[in-house]
Amino acid sequence: MPILCAMNTITEPSRDIPITCEVDVCVLGGSCTGAFAAIRAARRGLKVAIVEKQNRFGGVATCGLVCIWHNDLDDQYDEQIIAGLSLETVERLKRRDAVEVRERNPDARYVLNTEELTIELDELIREAQVQPFLHTMYCGAAIAEDGRIEAVFIENKDGRGAIRAQVFIDATGDGDLSKDCRAPFSVQDDLQPPTTCGKIAGLEGINMRQFYNQHRDEFAVPKDAGWSCRIPNGAPVRVHAETHVFGANVADATQLTHAEMEGRRHIRAMMDMVRKHMPERREQLCLYDLSSSIGTRETRRFRAEHQLTEHELLHGHRFYDAIANGTYRVDIHYPEGGGHIFRYFDGREVSTRHDGKVWSRWRDEADAYPLFYQIPYRTMVRRDCPNLIMAGRMIDADQGAYGAIRVMITMNQTGEAAGEAAALALDGTPTWQVDPVALRGRLSEGGSIMK
Ligand SMILES: Cc1cc2nc3c(=O)[nH]c(=O)nc-3n(C[C@H](O)[C@H](O)[C@H](O)COP(=O)(O)OP(=O)(O)OC[C@H]3O[C@@H](n4cnc5c(N)ncnc54)[C@H](O)[C@@H]3O)c2cc1C
Known part of the structure; x- marks a missing residue:
């Protein structure tokens, strides 16, 4: 019987929770970020589980109906800077006429059929032999005093269960596991607002x-x-x-x-x-x-070993532990009134509102500018969370950098990096100490482009 306590609480009787499964790597959140993390780890021969609260993988790209993946070439459309599982997925969708490729288009490179993508992600998960849990919610964690996560609690039609793993990847977008690990986070006052598509x-x-x-x-x-x-x-x-x-x-x-x-x-x-x-x-x-779930642009953003800044991004800072490349402009949706501000590498800036556009410059026209930016692995890990890796829109970036990197073609790469890093951390190496040279080597071996 539940015991009623103070006015606003009730004590739930303690109980033993069955271990649903024991794996090497457990991924929470099944967007392309999470799915790609799971697939990369599984392709290394690891036992991997993935937990997704909705009825399908893909996150905003499927449940949210958001059908655009941005540029995988450099800013002048000359050189390929992104490949890996994003490109592999695009190639698979092409066989089903389920993707439109747009040349030299700053707004959309790949327009995807989101329903076909849903089925393709099922196939990829199945082929990699990842253990999938759909309609399953992550809802808590058993965390040791040294910050190691021992197990996560999940809930689905079978009730409450637990998954034990050596390494956990938080790809929930909102950082639900990272929050439970007490990783510090911020929620901006001027959050980029969500949209129902x-x-x-x-x-x-x-x-x-x-x-x-x-x-x-x-x-x-x-x-x-x-x-x-x-x-x-x-x-x-x-x-x-x-x-x-x-x-x-x-x-x-x-x-x-x-x-x-x-x-x-x-x-x-x-x-x-x-x-x-x-x-x-x-x-x-x-x-x-x-959209079966409202499309989220921004919620919690977590502090990690490094915070990527807009200055680093727009000046093309190169990192020894770079795990992702991108060109998508800084794109910040106004918190009120609609519209957004775009800031491009070449110095152009445009503010779009319901009543028109205003162009200006943030960099001199004569200045040289980089053709892509990078994301360091350190934005995804914390030393007080030794077996946790964050991936996707929760990673550490300031407001401007976040406005650029949050898009899928870029976030997908953080998933792939998380999967490869998890494999390297399996010997007990704390995730924040994974060797960046080895990580970049593994990413490259698996089809990612490392610059
Ligand atoms: C309307 C809109 C338009 C956009 N337009 C574009 C665009 O054109 N191109 C582009 O590239 N990007 C676009 N974006 C941004 C992009 O979609 C997101 O930034 C990106 O999807 C973030 O990826 P993610 O994997 O971090 O998060 P998400 O896609 O949000 O994935 C998080 C996943 O975790 C699951 N999850 C969350 N909590 C739990 C839990 N407790 N237990 C189990 N599962 C959980 C969710 O169901 C979801 O599948 C747009 C976003 C919106 C909202």
Whole structure:
């Protein structure tokens, strides 16, 4: 029987938890970041489990319907700087005509069919013999006094269980395990807001930014500015990410619930505007799909052995322990009113709002500039968490650097690095002491491009 304590708490009786499985590496969070971490570790012959709370792998790229992977070439589109599992996945999707490749396009290099990606990730996980747990939530950890994680607790249809492992990779985006390890984190006051995406037919050719803001008062939705993208193979459906739920920290359960419902209300408002003000479109108008989980841009960001700064990024600082390359511009969505600011390597800067764009420069036109940036492994590890590796959008970067590296083609590489680093830490080496030369060597062997 539960014992009632003070007014707002209740004591849960203690109980023994069954060990669901014992593995070498346990990955929490199954976006491409987490899935690629698991696959890289499993391809080294390790026993690997992956835990994902939703019904599929892929995170924002599948559940969130976000279908764009950015540039894998340098800033002048000359040299390949990203490969590994991202490119392998793209090649596999090409065989199914499930990806559109756009040449010299700063906004989208690969446009993916997110449903085909879902099935492809299943295949990759299966082939690598990773032990998958879908519909399974990470919900706590057993942590020793020296900071080592002994096991994590999970919950699913079978109830509560535990997974023991030598090394744990936190790829939950929000850093749920890292938080339980008491790794310090921050949540910005001006968080980049989340978005509910929808696949919608019948909006082709409408300037949604203008149309939405013209009619938004009538539908009680805030001023906003987003984007949309055609899906591969010319289907008459676009993915629309037109709105934001401002002020929501979706690592907070109450705010997450509110944001999910509010984001869906925005989609309906958008469609109702068309029904009312463009009745001639009603016949084509159709909501095909909604993101099964609101797309998160930013929540907790954790401190690690190194914080990547915007200065390092935009000046192309080279790191001895670089594990990822990227070119995606600094892209910070405004916390209110919609739109974003882009800061490019070549010195251009543009602020986009619902009512237009304003261009300026942050670097002199005559200055030389780097063609890509790097992420050091030290942004993913802490010395007080000896068997934890962080991967994905929780890693240590300041606001500007974070605005650039948070995109998938870049985050995917942090997953791959985490998987390879976990294999190197299996002999008991603390994760923060993994040899960067060996790590880069392993990454390169597995198909990643190390510069
Ligand atoms: C609307 C929108 C548009 C975007 N546009 C682009 C774009 O065009 N191109 C681009 O590259 N990037 C884009 N981004 C950014 C990009 O999608 C994210 O930054 C990126 O997906 C982060 O990857 P991640 O693996 O760290 O996190 P996520 O993709 O959020 O993955 C985290 C995973 O962990 C799981 N998880 C979380 N908590 C738990 C738990 N407790 N137990 C088990 N599982 C858990 C989640 O279900 C999820 O699968 C966009 C983001 C949004 C929201």
